[in-house]
Amino acid sequence: ARALATDPRHVCARCERSMWGHAFGAYTWDEAIAECRRARGDDPLNSWVIGMESMGLGFAGRHEVALRVAEEALAADGESFFAQWNLLRAHGCVGAHDKVIELASGVLAVSGRHHWVMGMLAWSFGQGGRPEKARAVYEELAARASWEFVGPVWLALAADSAGLRDEALRLVQRGYDEGDPMVVLATLMPTFDGLRADSRWAALRK
Secondary structure: OOOHHHHOOOOOHHHHHHHHHHHHHOOOOHHHHHHHHHHHHHHOOOOOHHHEEEEEEOOOOHHHHHHHHHHHHHHOOOOHHHHHHHHHHHHHHHHOHHHHHHHHHHHHHHOOHHHHHHHHHHHHHHHOHHHHHHHHHHHHHHHOOOOOOOOOOHHHHHHHHHHHHHHHHHHHHHHHHHHHHHHHHHHHOOOHHHHHOOOOHHHHHH
């Protein structure tokens, strides 16, 4: 808010405030998405801003629109990691898991097998009835976590997709203990619907 008081067209601050503002109860989804659209109006060629609008739409359950906007973000900058990841997320949330698996190979190659992409890939394997593939993704991430940073919450998503619910909840707790901001977004993201349905999630959320 202080940044926007100084520069009302600071699109990064506006988009971040909209997303975290919703997560902490300051905005409805309609208000949060309207803020992203205002930022897009101020910087219409900014792929990251368009991607934030897509992500907000997806978190709000407006998946078909989110997919269209994700495609617009990628058209604005075909090399943007965030745009590429958003497109994976959007395809997954409309149920196009084979498309996620198809696209993920290219994004993994250019991103150093980024843990955000690996998490989405594991989720699509799990949703597509291939838990053994999700388990392989989880095991790779778990091994890499011994020598490089792997977000605990993305590791949790991979674990849950592989059928390891107890491990997934333990990892979310670890994410909270370590201050991983993705713990907050996990309360919103459709990819975590299965974990949030577990009776133990309420204690974690509290």
